[in-house]
Amino acid sequence: MKKETDTYSAVGEVGAVYERRSLWNRTLIDLRKAPYTALFGMVVILAYAIVAIFAPILAPYGEAQVFPEPYAPWSSTYVFGTDQIGRDIFSRMIYGARNTVGIAVATTFLAFLIGGVLGLAAAINRSWLDQLLSRSVDVLMAIPSLIFALVLLSIFGSTITNLILIIAVLDSTRVFRLTRAVALNVVVMDYVEAARLRGEGLGWIMRREILPNILPPLIAEFGLRFCFVFLTIAALSFLGVGIQPPTADWGSMVRDNASLIMFAQYDLKAGLTPLLPAAAIALLTVAINFVVDWFLHKTSGLHDE
Amino acid sequence: MGIVTLFVVSLIIFSAIEYLPGDFAKNILGQAATEETTAAFRRELGLDQPAVLRYGQWIAAVVQGDLGTSFSGRNASGVDRSRQVMDLIAPRLRNTLFLASLAAVVAVPLSLLLGISTALYRNSFYDRSVNMTTLTTISFPEFFVAYILILFLASLYPVFPSLANVDAETPLGERFYRAALPALTLTLVIVAHMMRMTRAAIINLLASPYIQMARLSGASPTEVILKHALPNAWAPIATVIAFNLAYLVVGVVVVEVVFVYPGIGQLMVDAVASRDIPVVQGCALIFAMTYIILNLIADIIGIITNPRLLHPK
Numbered sequence: 001m002k003k004e005t006d007t008y009s010a011v012g013e014v015g016a017v018y019e020r021r022s023l024w025n026r027t028l029i030d031l032r033k034a035p036y037t038a039l040f041g042m043v044v045i046l047a048y049a050i051v052a053i054f055a056p057i058l059a060p061y062g063e064a065q066v067f068p069e070p071y072a073p074w075s076s077t078y079v080f081g082t083d084q085i086g087r088d089i090f091s092r093m094i095y096g097a098r099n100t101v102g103i104a105v106a107t108t109f110l111a112f113l114i115g116g117v118l119g120l121a122a123a124i125n126r127s128w129l130d131q132l133l134s135r136s137v138d139v140l141m142a143i144p145s146l147i148f149a150l151v152l153l154s155i156f157g158s159t160i161t162n163l164i165l166i167i168a169v170l171d172s173t174r175v176f177r178l179t180r181a182v183a184l185n186v187v188v189m190d191y192v193e194a195a196r197l198r199g200e201g202l203g204w205i206m207r208r209e210i211l212p213n214i215l216p217p218l219i220a221e222f223g224l225r226f227c228f229v230f231l232t233i234a235a236l237s238f239l240g241v242g243i244q245p246p247t248a249d250w251g252s253m254v255r256d257n258a259s260l261i262m263f264a265q266y267d268l269k270a271g272l273t274p275l276l277p278a279a280a281i282a283l284l285t286v287a288i289n290f291v292v293d294w295f296l297h298k299t300s301g302l303h304d305e
Numbered sequence: 306m307g308i309v310t311l312f313v314v315s316l317i318i319f320s321a322i323e324y325l326p327g328d329f330a331k332n333i334l335g336q337a338a339t340e341e342t343t344a345a346f347r348r349e350l351g352l353d354q355p356a357v358l359r360y361g362q363w364i365a366a367v368v369q370g371d372l373g374t375s376f377s378g379r380n381a382s383g384v385d386r387s388r389q390v391m392d393l394i395a396p397r398l399r400n401t402l403f404l405a406s407l408a409a410v411v412a413v414p415l416s417l418l419l420g421i422s423t424a425l426y427r428n429s430f431y432d433r434s435v436n437m438t439t440l441t442t443i444s445f446p447e448f449f450v451a452y453i454l455i456l457f458l459a460s461l462y463p464v465f466p467s468l469a470n471v472d473a474e475t476p477l478g479e480r481f482y483r484a485a486l487p488a489l490t491l492t493l494v495i496v497a498h499m500m501r502m503t504r505a506a507i508i509n510l511l512a513s514p515y516i517q518m519a520r521l522s523g524a525s526p527t528e529v530i531l532k533h534a535l536p537n538a539w540a541p542i543a544t545v546i547a548f549n550l551a552y553l554v555v556g557v558v559v560v561e562v563v564f565v566y567p568g569i570g571q572l573m574v575d576a577v578a579s580r581d582i583p584v585v586q587g588c589a590l591i592f593a594m595t596y597i598i599l600n601l602i603a604d605i606i607g608i609i610t611n612p613r614l615l616h617p618k
Contacts, residue, residue, distance in 0.1 A: 142310045142600075143317070144555045147573075147592045151318065154577040154585045231446050235559050238448050239574045254448055258563075261452060262460050271460055278449035285444035293440075 030298070038294035044287035048097055055098040059091040064246040071260070074269045081273055083257055092248040093277060099243065100250045101284070103164060104230040110168035111229065112222060115175025120206045122176070123183035134180070137173045145170045146232060150241065158241050163233065171229055178221050182214040189213075216299035223292035227285045234281050250277035314593045315367070318586050319360050367590065390587045394569060398591065401561070401568035404484050405553050408491035413546055416496045420503025420542075425530050427508065439497035447556050451490045451563040458486060487564045494556055495549045502548075506541035510534045540607035547603030551596045 021029075031039070051058060061067075065087065072082040080089040122130040140148070145167075152166045186192065187210065195209050236242030237251030245252060257274040423432045442450070458465050465486045510516065511534060519533045558570030565571070573588035575581075 139310060139313045139317075142597055143314055143589070143593045144551065144596050146555045146558060147589050147596075150558075150573060150577045151585055151589045154580050154582060157580075227444065234446050235448070238446075238559065239562055239577075241574065241577050251446075254452070258452070261455055268461075271456060275449070275452055275456065278446060278452060282445045282449050285446075286441055289440060289444050 034294055037290040041287035041290035041294075044283060045291065048101060048284055048287075051094055052097040052101050055094050059094040061088040061091040063092065063095040063248050065091070071270075073267065074273075080276060081270065083253070089253070089257070089273060089276070092253060093250070093280060095248040096250045096253060096277060096280070099247055100234065100237075100281070101230070103160065103243065104226060104233055107164045107168045107171070107229045107233070108222065108226045110164065111171040111225060112175055112218075113172075114168065115172030116179050116218070117206070118172070119176040119179025120183050120210060121202065123180045123187050124202060124205055124210070126187075130180075133176065137176050140170065140173045141177075146235065149232065149236060150239075153236070153241050158244055160243060160247070163236070163242055167229055167232055171225060171232075174228075175221065175225060179214070179218065182217050183210050186210045186213045216295075220292050220296045220299070223288050223295070227288050230281070230285060250281050253277040310597055311594065314597070315364060315590065316360070318589050318593070319363055390583050393572060393584060394587055394591070397567055397569045397572050400566065401557055401570060403480065404487055404491070404561075404566060404568060405550075405557055407481070407484060407488040408495070408553060409550055411488070412492040412496050412499065412549075415492070416499035417503060417542070419496070419500040421507065421530065421535070423500070424504045424507040424511075424534075425526060427504075435500070439501055442493060442497040443501070445494075447490065447494055447559045448563050450493055451487075451560055454486055454490055454493075455563075484566070487560045487566050490560050490563075491553060491556055495553055498552065499545055499549045502545040503538075503542055506538045506545065507534050509541075510538055537611075539610040543606035543610070544603045547599045547606075551599045554592055554595050554599075 034042075067078075067082055067086040067088065069078075069082055070084055070086040072078050072086070074081050078088050078090065080093065083089055083092070118133055122133045148170055149166055153162065156162045156166070192205060192209050195205055200209075233242055234251035237249050238255050240252065240255060242251060243249040254274050254277050260270050260273050261275070263270045419435060423435050426432050466483055507530060511529075516529060516533055519529050524533070557568060558574060560566070561568040561570040562574055569588055569591065573585060573592075576584035576588065
């Protein structure tokens with residue numbers, strides 16, 4: 001809207017042709033204004049995505065390739081050494097990006113699909129459906145989700161499909177609550193009423209009338225929810241009931257190599273080895289938190305005080 | 306409301322045994338189990354009776370403190386060396402409560418102090434640095450914090466032991482010493498949450514008109530926060546504390562496994578790994594109960610400190 005000129009002229013500004021910025025332009029401007037923490041976060045997320053996608057090319061060895069040398073020290077052959085049965089830790093870290101992050105992304109998407117659709121339906125319907133869903137969600141949320149996940153995993157067994165389904169269902173309760181809460185404010189708008197009178201179906205009202213208007217909080221929630229899911233899966237794998245070997249996964253890698261930490265006095269690098277996958281988890285969640293923080297600030301105009 | 310929730314929760318936990326695959330008796334008793342032992346085992350679990358009846362018996366037993374017998378310790382020949390779930394849980398529950406209360410006693414005052422002081426000096430360098438630190442700590446998985454602490458305080462500079470194995474005979478002083486690192490980990494994790502939420506609760510209130518009024522009447526910033534904002538912030542802060550103590554219940558699971566602390570969380574994880582359903586049920590019931598009761602207490606404190614909630618409009 002504002003023209004970048006050296007001399008300012010009111011007539012010029014008013015008379016200038018209104019040029020709509022392209023999406024790309026707006027994104028660039030937003031990015032230039034973003035704080036360093038958010039930029040850092042975006043770079044980290046991008047790096048993780050690249051590593052996850054090109055894992056087989058980047059990793060020097062295979063995911064479950066066993067070498068005859070268990071607990072090898074850091075060297076040029078094995079960048080971060082090998083683990084308790086002689087698998088290259090560096091390669092497993094790279095594959096771990098694909099497995100751990102991939103599973104977490106899939107789970108979050110599923111949680112949003114379930115929670116989002118039901119939340120919207122409950123907000124639009126507002127009758128027995130809303131009551132039924134809200135009360136069941138209340139009950140599900142009354143049990144800490146890690147405990148609930150443990151109970152369910154003990155019943156159904158720890159396979160990756162079960163893990164994704166269980167955590168997605170448990171986390172969809174939070175998504176349901178948020179979607180329903182923000183959608184309730186939009187449902188009462190006149191244009192939704194108009195669409196309804198026009199005879200549009202439930203699907204249309206959800207998709208075309210309400211969803212675009214509640215997208216910003218949902219996107220922010222997606223980031224935060226991903227962090228929670230990611231941490232839950234990591235915790236479960238760390239506890240030994242999540243992603244099972246030989247699949248490379250950061251949580252179980254920490255557990256497998258944990259004993260090395262006591263050798264830090266003699267060989268600091270060996271002591272650091274179990275911390276590497278944990279640090280990889282931490283770095284990604286920090287990065288996402290930074291980006292979400294900035295995004296929330298930008299879209300809601302929310303400021304302290 | 307709490308009772309109803311608890312009822313439904315117990316129903317869910319109870320139904321855990323319903324959905325076991327059909328041949329689970331074989332898995333537990335071993336491949337060599339005969340038809341008779343399997344049948345006897347199923348009869349002992351009462352699987353030949355209708356579910357409603359069994360739920361009634363189960364809940365009646367639970368109320369009297371009987372959580373059934375563990376699956377482990379059974380074998381194919383029908384010899385039963387299994388232990389009562391209650392006997393397994395009771396000593397570990399004491400250990401867990403000890404650890405959790407140790408963390409809570411340190412964490413609650415500390416986070417209130419930090420929350421109030423950052424709200425007081427908001428946007429200062431102090432506030433920003435505390436904020437940055439806590440935001441980072443929140444994003445860390447518990448075991449990362451735990452292993453960093455082990456690396457520095459147990460491995461590089463052996464101040465504390467890295468394994469917190471206590472038993473019934475351990476004297477109290479020794480107990481504190483051994484539980485120091487797990488308690489410190491839990492404290493770090495929940496202080497971050499509590500402090501941020503306390504700060505947010507107070508800053509939220511600072512926008513209300515009566516605070517403006519207090520300020521215009523010449524009250525100092527300290528006075529505004531301590532005398533005007535804080536009394537109204539107790540309800541949200543109580544919720545925050547209860548929420549975080551409930552979170553502590555969950556965090557305890559991971560931390561106990563890291564430090565090999567003989568608590569109920571570790572018991573539950575072991576039981577899940579070996580699919581020892583009665584033990585899982587017992588632990589889950591205790592965790593869920595603590596969680597629900599803490600949330601209930603938060604609601605009650607909220608109502609007591611804000612009498613307006615007693616009279617809904």
